[in-house]
Amino acid sequence: MIKAKITAQNPSANLRSYEQTYQFFSWSDVEKEFTWYQTGKLNIVHEAIDRWADDPDKGNRNALIFEKAGQSTAYTYSDLKRISCQWANLLLQHGFETGDRLFILLPSCPEVYFAMLACARLGLVFCPLFSTLSFDELEERLENAKPRGLLTHPDFAEKLPYEAMNDVKHLFLTESPLPGMFPGEVLLKGLSEKMPAGCNTCWVPGNTPLYLLYTSGSTGPPKGVVHAHRDMIGLMITARYVLDLRPDAVLWTDCDPAWVTGTVYGAFAPWLCGATSVVQADPFSASTWYRTLERHKISVWYKTPGNMRRLKEAGDDLTGRYDFSHLRHIASVGEALEPELIYWFKKNFKITPHDTWWMTETGMICIANFPAMDIKPGSMGKAVPGIKAAAVDENGNPLPLMTMGELALKPGWPSMMTNIWKDDERYQAYFKNGWFLTGDMVIQDEEGYFYHQGRTDDLIKVGVKLIGPYEIERALCRHPAVAEAAVISKSAKPGAPFLKAFVTVNRGLTPSARLNQEIKTFVRADLSSDIVLKEIAFLESLPKTRSGKLLRRVLRAQELGLPAGDPLNIKDY
Ligand code: WT7
Secondary structure (H helix, E strand, O other): OOOOOEOOOOOOOOOOOHHHHHHHOOHHHHHOOOHHHHHOOOOHHHHHHHHHHOOOOOOOOEEEEEEEOOEEEEEEHHHHHHHHHHHHHHHHHOOOOOOOEEEEEOOOOHHHHHHHHHHHHHOOEEEEEOOOOOHHHHHHHHHHHOOOEEEEOHHHHOOOOHHHOOOOOEEEEOOOOOOOOOOOEEEOOOOHHHOOOOOOOOOOOOOOEEEEEEEOOOOOOOEEEEEEHHHHHHHHHHHHHOOOOOOOOEEEEOOOOOOHHHHHHHHHHHHHOOOEEEEEOOOOOHHHHHHHHHHOOOOEEEEOHHHHHHHHHOOOOOHHHOOOOOOOEEEEOOOOOOHHHHHHHHHHHOOOEEEEEOOHHHOOOOEEOOOOOOEOOOOOEEEOOOOOEEEEOOOOOEOOOOOOEEEEEOOOOOOOOOEEOOOHHHHHOOEEOOEEEEEEEEEEOOOOOEEEEEEOOOOEEEOOEEEOHHHHHHHHHOOOOEEEEEEEEOOOOOOOOOEEEEEEEOOOOOOOHHHHHHHHHHHHHHOOOOOOEEEEEEOOOOOEOOOOOEOHHHHHHHHHOOOOOOHHHOOOO
């Protein structure tokens, strides 16, 4: 563990004294800042958009700036109010009712945000999906959530699993041509603009579902994590304290809107603070990224270590050619932020990146480095005010400081998921001894800083996506020659997973180089394009516990030359 400290970057940030704020913090104080505290009428869109749009001084401020291929389009708070009302009217016209789901299968584009806001306004549940999802992944999600509508682009219509879309009444398309493959096709271009610009916002109880996001588990299909309108309390306060947003801030959350970071910190969180959110939809290139920073005078940048590594690889000389004078804060999330990256940014941007930790299920940043607090490189920071965090043992009992254990959070923060869609058993499995268990291993030092030590399960980070080996294994098992499969990542290098599969073949078949290649090609067609299975090895049998649970960590240990222990003595859990 690194003992070095980097002195606080900005002593006059929104959160000035961490200790004091943490000690006296109460969620009910934050609630008082929302209009519903007075009126009793609650909806996240009212707090995020309408209350600024209706204020003559603030309505014309930019809420969203969308940038693609050198073109940028700005939407003020008033624009977003109008457009989201028009979209809401359109959904109403198509028979949507409170609780109905809308799937959004689109790459980053303004329509994603319009749809999210329209759904929220009506008490509908939106479900953003990565546009790289495969046919099978889409099928699984459609069958699980049974949405009433799906919003997409004609380019994706081809890969839709129409057999799984019996409950889908409407296929909304952002552009023509209509593919003519689905009876309920609706072309949005020209249609939403004709809708009335006023609408009645649906006032909802705080625990009303707002969005549904699928996340991987180490066993079973992906879980539908459900978040509610009351998340706004946690989103606003973390945007203020961790991202240090003020109404004049221009935040660039450099993440896909289908990833929870993009869904909430690219949209609702900055808007709850009355700030501007910039969305960049171009493919990555260091010069495009630097131009976006300069052009939009970005002041706060929230991103992933993966993306930061690519900027570092593009070299030091490029950074000097742009004006980053408006940039005052950088935060990162998704995987451990290695000290080398911190020092590279510190040198080239004169700003220290601040690591933050959270997960889809927590709904908001829970562990963070704050701008007015010293940083210890290698640490993801301290518990956010209002969050009680500890390292616990396998029975859910808190461990002494400087001892490795599972990161656990005391339930009660407002942005925690409300349930797992149609799967209470998997929801309940998150809790033990009064704690919410995260699956991440940590050590907490004497000053309260947490250090990430990997995961307790077999989940693998591919880019920013947390993927379950189970999903790849299932794709492998669909090949007629494969009997069983286990998938691990054999790389210890940050940001570079190396996916390797171990398979056994069905009786009577002989492994061969040709079969190996054939299986590889077969699974490629079944997986998202960003998941690359690099190696397949044939085994006689896979290591398992006595009760038959797959022991991927034994394979991982063997692969990396680490002691694996005797599989039969490894206890079940
Ligand atoms: C998992 C959650 C932000 C939401 C984004 C990810 C890993 C997240 C860090 C960090 C090391 C991190 C954890 C966590 N993770 N932040 N700062 N350092 N690991 O959401 O896709 O639900 O993934 O990402 O393992 O459990 P997610």
